[in-house]
Amino acid sequence: MPSFITKLGSSQWQVRELLLLLPLLLYGFLFGTVYLWSVKKNQGSTEKLGTFSTKKILLGAGASFLISVFVPSLLFSGQHAMPLVLEQSKNRLFMKKAEPNLQ
16 A cells, blocks of 8 residues: 655754744634635525525536636646647557558
């Protein structure tokens, strides 16, 4: 079974790197606070739509569409790399057809 722990080696921390940690902690706290607030706000607004509704489905489909158009790198399962995969598969098929039969 493969290990899920990746060892990156040793590191040497100086005072400058430790000072960088404070703004990062503050940023993480502020981002978490804003995220928690937005989750509560979102739950309140989606509860008004009902348990199962066509409006929720359309809202989710619209959000997925906007993400795929404007930020395709956020798509899961490598969907943003599909054009590259298709292009490479075309090249391989073309190369196989172009190779002479060496038997």
